[in-house]
Amino acid sequence: MPFPSIHANDDVEAKHAANHQDTEPPASFVDGPTNHLDIFSVDPELGEHFEGDILLSPYQKLAIETDTDLSERNGLISSTKRWPNRTVVYHIVQDDFDEEQLQMIKDAMNDIANKSCIKFRPKEKDEHAVTIQGSECGCFSSVGLQNEGHKEGDEEPQLLNLSSNCFKKYGTIVHEILHTLGFYHMQSTYDRDEFVKIVWENIEPGKEHNFKKYTVNTVTDFGVSYDYGSVMHYPEKAFSNNGNKTIIPLQENVEIGQREGMSESDVIKLNRMYCEESGEPISYITDTLKEK
Ligand SMILES: [Zn+2]
Secondary structure: OOHHHHOOOHHHHHHHHHHOOOOOOOHHHHOOOOOOHHHHOOOOOOOOEEOEOEEOOHHHHHHHHOOOOHHHHHHHHHHOEOOHHHEEEEEEOHHHOOHHHHHHHHHHHHHHHHOOOOEEEEOOOOOOOEEEEOOOOOEEEEOOEOOOOOOOOOOOOEEEEEOHHHHHOHHHHHHHHHHHHOOOOHHHOOOHHHOEEEOHHHEOOOOHHHHOOOOOOOOOOOOOOOOOOOOOOOOOOOOEOOOOOOEEEOOOOOOOOOOOOOOHHHHHHHHHHHOHHHOOOOOOOOHHHHHO
8 A cells, every 4th residue: 555545634645745755754744643554564665755765855856857967966976975074973762762672773873883984973962963763654764964954953854764664674774774874775776777677567656766777977886896685775576566576686596685784795885985085994894805
């Protein structure tokens, strides 16, 4: 069942449908009913946002819509900002989560921190932070730092939403935090057609935008080749209309859509994005990994 239909009010539905790529969901979305968990029983990441679980800033949305304009494409890269000082500042809405869920969020942060130079720290004063909340409306996040226009006292947080279903798989928490750090989905990369076949006829009508591909000007692979095992890869039946596969790997005997945690390539890319220019040693990347 498509997400908007859970709203009884047609106006709310229409507003939501029109705004699902906005930086923030409409208030009704955030504060909406809490009894619709079942709609995410298949995959809580596959919601109504851009590519299911991505919140786009107005600038990112514009850049994607104007596909022919190269400068806008480059703009998308520059607007997908990295967190300054390699530090993600966060504010967790404690009351939204139980002890086990808070521990899983902490574990995911520690996992990422232990495998890179990234640090996480709670918001201390009036500063930009990602608000980690648990509204029952799916798993979603903005991509990269979203502090455009942030001023002192500005109460427009960037969001990372984790409803209770998101905690079924540890890798889902890691996946959403990697969006917050600036990663898009694996199968969105410019050369994906060399690695996977998108079966358009199996995709639920109206959900085709979730399978958009970026140009080489939009995303970088940081010199790491396509990774079927990435925690950022969609599962093979994402947004399926009929239970059949929507993504078929062109290589045999590979699995896609794992949500156990970061793959080796995910770790390398994260380090290349944030750490290699920082002068800090990358302890996790062993010589063996570098040779790949
Ligand atoms: Zn995602």
